[in-house]
Amino acid sequence: MQSDVSTLRGRGELLAVIESRLGAGGGIALHGPAGIGRTALLEAVACTAEARGELVVRLRPVRSERLIPYAGISDLIAQLPSPPRDALPPAQRAALAALRQGLAPRGGTPATARRLVLPMLLAQCARRRPVLLVLDDCQWLDAESAELIAFAMRRRPGPRIRVIAAERRPDAVGRRRATRLCPAPAAEIAVPPLEADDLTEILEIKGLPCRTASRLHEASAGNPFLALTLGAALAPTDAWRPTPLPEAARAMLRERLAALPAEALRTLLVAALATEPTVTVLRRAGREDAAQHLRVAAEAGVVAVHGESVRFTPPLLATVIADDSSADDRTEAHTALAAGAVDPVQALRHRAMRSSVPDSSIARALAEAAGRASGRAAAELYLLAADRCPHTHAARRIDWLVAAARSALAGGAAALAGRAAEAVLAADAPPGHRVSARLVLIDLAGQGLAEMGEMFAAALAEAGDDPALGAPVLLRLTWASLITGDPDRAADEAARTALAARRAGDPTTEAMALSVLAQIERLRGEPGWADTLTQALVLPANPAPDWLHYGPRYVAARFAMMDDRLDEARAALLALLVVAEKDRIGEARVEVLRSLSEVATRAGRCREALSYAHRAVRAAQRAGLSPGPTWFTAATAELAGGSLAAAAGFARRGVRASEQEGDILYLRRNLHALGQAELRAGETRAGVAALRRLRELDASSGGTDPMIVRWHADLAGGLAALGEHAEAVATLAAARAAAERLGDNPGLAGYLDRAAAVVLSESGQADSAVLLSASAAQHFEQLHQPIEQAHALLVQGSAERRRRRYAAARLAIGAALAIFLAADAKPWAEQTERALAGTSAAGTPIDLGLGLGLTSTELRIAQLVRDGASNREIAGRLYLSVKTVEATLTRIYRKLGVRSRTQLSSRLPTVVPAAAPAPVSEVTTSV
Numbered sequence: 001m002q003s004d005v006s007t008l009r010g011r012g013e014l015l016a017v018i019e020s021r022l023g024a025g026g027g028i029a030l031h032g033p034a035g036i037g038r039t040a041l042l043e044a045v046a047c048t049a050e051a052r053g054e055l056v057v058r059l060r061p062v063r064s065e066r067l068i069p070y071a072g073i074s075d076l077i078a079q080l081p082s083p084p085r086d087a088l089p090p091a092q093r094a095a096l097a098a099l100r101q102g103l104a105p106r107g108g109t110p111a112t113a114r115r116l117v118l119p120m121l122l123a124q125c126a127r128r129r130p131v132l133l134v135l136d137d138c139q140w141l142d143a144e145s146a147e148l149i150a151f152a153m154r155r156r157p158g159p160r161i162r163v164i165a166a167e168r169r170p171d172a173v174g175r176r177r178a179t180r181l182c183p184a185p186a187a188e189i190a191v192p193p194l195e196a197d198d199l200t201e202i203l204e205i206k207g208l209p210c211r212t213a214s215r216l217h218e219a220s221a222g223n224p225f226l227a228l229t230l231g232a233a234l235a236p237t238d239a240w241r242p243t244p245l246p247e248a249a250r251a252m253l254r255e256r257l258a259a260l261p262a263e264a265l266r267t268l269l270v271a272a273l274a275t276e277p278t279v280t281v282l283r284r285a286g287r288e289d290a291a292q293h294l295r296v297a298a299e300a301g302v303v304a305v306h307g308e309s310v311r312f313t314p315p316l317l318a319t320v321i322a323d324d325s326s327a328d329d330r331t332e333a334h335t336a337l338a339a340g341a342v343d344p345v346q347a348l349r350h351r352a353m354r355s356s357v358p359d360s361s362i363a364r365a366l367a368e369a370a371g372r373a374s375g376r377a378a379a380e381l382y383l384l385a386a387d388r389c390p391h392t393h394a395a396r397r398i399d400w401l402v403a404a405a406r407s408a409l410a411g412g413a414a415a416l417a418g419r420a421a422e423a424v425l426a427a428d429a430p431p432g433h434r435v436s437a438r439l440v441l442i443d444l445a446g447q448g449l450a451e452m453g454e455m456f457a458a459a460l461a462e463a464g465d466d467p468a469l470g471a472p473v474l475l476r477l478t479w480a481s482l483i484t485g486d487p488d489r490a491a492d493e494a495a496r497t498a499l500a501a502r503r504a505g506d507p508t509t510e511a512m513a514l515s516v517l518a519q520i521e522r523l524r525g526e527p528g529w530a531d532t533l534t535q536a537l538v539l540p541a542n543p544a545p546d547w548l549h550y551g552p553r554y555v556a557a558r559f560a561m562m563d564d565r566l567d568e569a570r571a572a573l574l575a576l577l578v579v580a581e582k583d584r585i586g587e588a589r590v591e592v593l594r595s596l597s598e599v600a601t602r603a604g605r606c607r608e609a610l611s612y613a614h615r616a617v618r619a620a621q622r623a624g625l626s627p628g629p630t631w632f633t634a635a636t637a638e639l640a641g642g643s644l645a646a647a648a649g650f651a652r653r654g655v656r657a658s659e660q661e662g663d664i665l666y667l668r669r670n671l672h673a674l675g676q677a678e679l680r681a682g683e684t685r686a687g688v689a690a691l692r693r694l695r696e697l698d699a700s701s702g703g704t705d706p707m708i709v710r711w712h713a714d715l716a717g718g719l720a721a722l723g724e725h726a727e728a729v730a731t732l733a734a735a736r737a738a739a740e741r742l743g744d745n746p747g748l749a750g751y752l753d754r755a756a757a758v759v760l761s762e763s764g765q766a767d768s769a770v771l772l773s774a775s776a777a778q779h780f781e782q783l784h785q786p787i788e789q790a791h792a793l794l795v796q797g798s799a800e801r802r803r804r805r806y807a808a809a810r811l812a813i814g815a816a817l818a819i820f821l822a823a824d825a826k827p828w829a830e831q832t833e834r835a836l837a838g839t840s841a842a843g844t845p846i847d848l849g850l851g852l853g854l855t856s857t858e859l860r861i862a863q864l865v866r867d868g869a870s871n872r873e874i875a876g877r878l879y880l881s882v883k884t885v886e887a888t889l890t891r892i893y894r895k896l897g898v899r900s901r902t903q904l905s906s907r908l909p910t911v912v913p914a915a916a917p918a919p920v921s922e923v924t925t926s927v
Contacts, residue, residue, distance in 0.1 A: 008044055010198025011037065012886050013871040016901065017189070018045055018164065020868065022132075023902055025159035027182025030166035032191035033301045034252050035225025038166040041191065042134050045164055049132045055125055060136040061145075072145030073118070074102035076133075080121050087124060092117050118152040126160040138167040138178045146177060153183040166191075193222025196621065197649060203231050210657035211446070214620075214627045221314035226252065241418060245316060253320045256302055264293040268302065269325050270333045272318035273353070275346060275380075277310040284340030285333070331355070345369045345377075349384065358390040367400050375411025375586075379404045383420055398429045405440040412586025412623030414444055431462045435469045438462070442476050446626030449480035450662035456480070468504035471497055475509055478516050485664030485701035491520045508551075511541035515555040522559070523708060525741050533559070548576055549591035558595060562708055564783050566603045573599065586623035590616050594633040604786035604823040606641025613637035628657040628666040635673035639680070640787060643884040644827050648677035668697050672711045679718050680827070688722060691715040695731075706735045706748060713755030720762035728759045750779030754792045761799045769799035787828065790819035794832055810836065858892050861885060866905040 008015070018028055018041070030038050039060075046056045057079045065071040077099055088096065095114045125131050135141070135149075153163060165178040179186050194202070196217040202224060203213035208231045220227035229249040257265065267287045271277035274285075282290035294310060297303045304311045312318045322330065331354050338350035348369055352362050363385045370381035382404035389397040401424045408417035417440055424437035438459040445452050456477060463469035474497040481490035494517035501510035514536035521529035536552035548554055557572035573596050580589035597612035613634040620630040631654035638647035654670030657663075671694040678687030694711050706712050712735035719728035732752055739748050754776035761769035773796035780789035797813035800806075813836045820829040864874045871885045898904045 008040060009202050010194045011041060011044075013882055014189070014191070015041065015044060017870045019048070020870070020901055021187050022162050022164065023900075024185075024868075025162065025183075026185040026187070027153070027163035027165065029178035029182055029186055029188045030164065030191055031168065031178060031188065032166075033223065033256060034168055035223045035229075036191045036193065037224050038191050039136055042136050042164060042166055046132065046134045049130075052130075054130040054132050055128075056132050056134060058134045058136070059141075061140040061142070062137070063140050066140045066142055068102070068142055069144040070099055070102050070142065072141045073099055073148050074145075076145070076149070077118070077121065080125055083121060083124055088117075088120060092120060096121075115148060115151045118148055119155050119157065122152060122157055122161050126158065130160045130162070133161075133163040133165075135163065135165040135178070135181055138165050138181060141177070141181075146181065150180045153181060157183055194224055195222070196617075197653070199224060199227055200653065203227060204653075204656065206231060209660045210627055210653060211448075211624075211661070215624050218621060219314060219316060223314060226314060226316075241415065245319060249316070250320055253314075253317050254324070256300060257317070257321065259300055260297060260302065261293075263289065264296050265321070266329075266333075267293040268297060269321050269329060270337060271303070271310050272312070272321040273330065273333050273350075274337055275349070275377075278308040279305070279310065280308060281337070281340070282310070284342070285336040286340065287336075345373070345381070349381065352384055352388055356387070359388050360390050360393060363388040363390075363393070363396075363400075367396070367403075370400075370403065370407070373407075375407060376413040376416065377411075379408035379411060379413055379416045379420065382407060383416060386420075386423070394427075398424060398427055398433050401427075402433050402436050405437060409440050409443055410586065410588075412589075412619070412625075414624035418444055431464065431466075432469055434462045435459050435473065439472055439476065444624075446661065447483055447628055447658070447663035447666065448626065448661035449476070450484050452480070466504075467500040468506060471500035471504055471506055471509045471513075474500055475513055475516070478513065482516065482520060483663050483665050485697065487520050487523055487701060491517060491524075494520065507539045508541040508547075511536045511539040511552050512547065512550045514539075515550065515552045518552075518559075519555060522562075525738055527741070547588070548579060549588045554591070554595075561595065561599050561602070564602070564785065566599055566784065570596065570599050570603070586619070587625055590620045590623065590625060590630060593619065594630060597633050597637050601636055601640045602785055602787075604784075604819075604825070606637070606787075606824040606826070609637040610641050626657065626661055626663070628654045628661065628663055628670060631657065632666055632669045632673055635670065635677065639673065639676055639827065641824050641826055643881045644677050644681045645883045645887045646881060647827075648674060648681065649883070651677055664697060664701055668694050668701075668709055671697070672709050672714070675711065675718070676714055679714065679721075680831070684718055684721050688715065688718040688724075691718060706738050710748075710751055713751045716755045717758040720759040723762075725759060725763050732756055732759065750776040750783070750788065750792070753779070754788075754795055757792075757795050757799060761795070761802055764802075766799045766802040770796055770803070773799060786819045786823050787825055790816040790823075790825070790828065790832070793819070794828075794835065797835065858888055858895075861888050862892055862904060865889070865901050 021028055022045070030041065032038055046058060050056050057076060059072055059076045061072050061075075077096065085093070095117050099114075099117060122131055133149075138146070141149075161183065163182045165181045167178045179188055194217075196214065199217045199220070199222055200210065200213040203216060204210060206228060208216070212231065216227045216230055219230055226249055229246055229252075230244070233244045233246045257268075260268070267282060267290050270282055270285050270287055274281050279290055279294065282294075287293070294303060294305050298305055301313065302317055304313050325333075334350040334353045338347045338354070341347035341350065348362075348365055352359075352366055366381050366385035366388065370378045370385060373381060382400045386397045386400045386404065389400065401420045405417050405420035405424065408414070408420060421437040421440040421444075424433055429437070438455055442449065442452050442455055442459070456473065459473045460470065463473055474493055478490050478493040478497055481487070481493055494513050497513035498510050498517070501507070501513060514532055518529045518533040518536065521532055533552060533556060537556065539552075541551065553572060554576060557569045557576070560566075560569035560572065573592055577589070577592045577596065580592050593612050593616035597609045597616060600606070600609035600612060613630075613636070617627075617630045617634050620627060631650045635647045635650035635654060638644075638650060651670050651674035655667060655674060658665075658667035658670055671690050675687045675690035675694065678684075678690060680687075691711050691714055694709070695715065698709070698711075712731055716728040716731045719725070719731065732755055735748075735752055739752070753772045757769040757771075757773035757776065760766070760772065773792050777789050777792035777796065780786075780792055793812045793816035797809045797811075797816065800809035800812060813832060817829060817832040817836055820832055861874055864877065869877070871882050871889070875882045875885045892904065893899060896904065
């Protein structure tokens with residue numbers, strides 16, 4: 001039986017730990033909630049053992065067998081070879097015959113004989129080959145079978161008999177059962193939720209689009225079964241729609257709640273109905289024993305408590321608790337929450353939630369409170385006001401629904417925004433309100449505007465000749481054309497938008513249209529972009545906070561970053577972030593965080609870049625936004641200061657997400673990040689292929705500014721490494737021609753000079769390469785871009801080594817290393833260490849692998865594996881990511897010709913001196 005490979009994504013480290021522990025003898029007790037993947041892990045371990053020739057005995061009882069005595073032991077014994085008739089004493093033979101039939105031993109059979117049957121059978125099997133018992137769902141194992149298996153394991157059956165047992169862990173009692181079924185030493189291991197990246201990959205394999213898959217990680221709290229069940233019920237369109245809860249998922253979540261005491265469930269109902277549940281909120285609502293109830297719920301894996309904050313894991317548990325409660329219980333909980341509320345708005349909300357009967361006074365009070373709030377909070381109050389609005393106030397209800405849709409969109413609450421917008425379209429709303437609702441639905445499509453043709457057509461028809469209604473629709477048509485790679489049409493739409501906005505007296509929309517037009521002009525290499533942006537900046541525009549990332553101030557900051565005016569860009573972006581963070585804005589906050597990450601990367605603040613990038617990824621996931629842009633930013637930050645493996649992973653997913661949404665803009669950028677990651681990892685042909693595809697997209701979409709997506713230098717370096725010197729030279733020549741049209745730019749000159757140095761060095765012209773790379777280093781030093789400066793020094797050192805000037809090579813590479821270390825540029829520092837260690841005084845490589853051909857990092861990881869460290873422990877000690885450790889182990893296995901941690905340990909000397917800093921192969925691409 002083969003396990004589904006997709007279900008084992010992200011489990012490599014855990015499987016390695018299990019194999020290591022089992023290899024040392026004893027047993028493993030796995031525990032975790034239903035659906036977390038325990039069975040998939042057990043099957044993977046079983047398949048590996050069978051491939052080694054071991055006897056694998058599987059036992060997986062079901063709930064209905066828990067009360068059937070000896071049901072489990074009967075299934076287990078049936079899988080063991082029958083012993084010769086004279087191999088067992090008569091009493092054991094009688095007991096064995098009864099147990100094979102699932103019967104209690106006959107009255108004359110001594111208890112000792114019954115207990116000795118399994119130990120004797122296992123011992124006889126182990127003489128022929130190792131035995132692995134795989135026990136799943138031990139919580140359903142009948143007590144009699146559990147006692148017999150536990151007795152056999154207490155007799156210390158020896159290293160040739162091992163056990164891996166798994167169970168859910170609702171409480172401490174359940175945890176002990178699996179451990180008792182394992183021989184000593186038994187290790188308890190919790191199966192953790194999957195990381196977002198791994199779960200997204202599994203869901204993509206199952207056919208879900210990247211955006212939906214990313215959203216389901218939060219909904220499922222990393223539980224793969226729950227995520228797959230939710231994904232199977234999702235509609236293929238409308239990414240904003242709330243995640244439905246199929247009955248299979250609901251039943252699984254109910255089972256997790258079933259073991260909880262009634263009073264704990266009442267406390268959890270109050271928490272589920274609270275806006276932001278905390279221990280204090282629960283106590284003020286009359287749940288005096290809240291802390292005790294939450295501890296019980298946390299042990300059952302229902303909630304996570306961090307200080308005062310209470311969070312359901314997964315969040316859908318709150319929905320199940322609320323749905324399964326009676327109307328009277330919900331009314332009682334809302335009454336208690338209203339009485340205990342500190343905030344009068346929250347008290348009003350809970351008073352309104354006590355009954356669904358329309359009430360004009362409550363509806364007006366809710367709407368007034370919503371007008372004083374913002375984001376999600378305002379949206380929830382406006383929606384509640386609309387729900388409580390009587391039919392005599394139908395016009396107000398439509399107003400409140402439009403306000404709810406806009407507030408929810410600004411606050412990143414996609415499901416609330418979509419629900420409110422669809423309610424407007426379902427009502428007899430006036431054209432202005434209908435256009436507003438359609439614009440919200442268009443904005444919810446994110447980067448997937450190519451699929452919104454019908455919605456655009458309907459919005460334009462409803463706008464008619466009114467420029468105030470038409471201008472915002474035309475603005476989004478401009479974005480759609482730009483995203484899908486049609487800059488000419490985008491420029492025409494931007495001009496139409498600006499004209500319509502001017503006629504309507506709407507300077508805000510006009511400024512945004514001119515800002516987009518400036519981006520298009522710059523993309524096409526037209527020098528007039530600066531004048532267009534200036535026109536936008538001088539308009540008396542006051543874009544709402546949720547539109548600030550489309551306004552001229554944000555575009556000006558992006559242009560400052562592209563032109564390497566990094567301090568100016570950072571100051572402007574930080575000011576915008578204050579606004580976005582204050583109002584908890586969704587997309588605007590994500591975009592500003594992304595830009596801050598990119599600025600930090602170029603400025604050599606790698607730790608800051610990673611922090612901003614991952615904040616953006618998390619915020620986009622929570623808001624249900626398109627993941628392509630944030631995955632590009634994360635890939636760029638990882639290239640500079642994280643790991644090449646993580647960068648490649650983000651970039652590949654970004655490519656897929658952009659392809660799925662028809663987003664040519666970020667398809668190009670993710671291809672650039674992927675090309676860099678592949679080149680720097682030594683996959684030169686794959687990297688060049690990605691960059692060639694990017695070149696084709698640029699040519700077809702009219703992109704001519706080499707400063708926006710700086711792929712030319714990377715492609716030229718990769719081509720030179722492949723010996724394609726003519727194409728490399730032509731690539732650089734085209735970039736220089738475009739640069740001349742745009743005017744002088746020292747940063748661009750530095751990029752192209754460094755790339756030219758790579759081409760010259762690969763062509764045997766090392767003298768010229770040294771001069772050009774040294775000049776590039778000076779350019780970047782003046783621009784305060786340390787990573788680019790150090791990269792130029794690394795290229796210079798490589799050229800010096802080709803000239804056999806080893807002292808000069810060590811001097812340049814050593815200077816690069818110092819800069820990379822100061823910038824926390826880990827992947828760059830690693831490859832520079834290797835370049836430095838690879839050049840001795842005589843120019844011969846230094847063998848850091850003690851004759852094994854390993855680098856120092858590989859050697860250190862091999863040593864820690866030999867000492868029994870897990871991949872996570874190794875990552876912590878060496879300040880690496882777990883994925884980096886896994887990738888490095890794969891290389892070590894390949895180099896040494898081994899296939900397991902045990903074989904690896906046998907290849908290492910008993911005493912190995914401390915390894916030098918790890919060198920990683922030198923490459924010639926740009927960040």
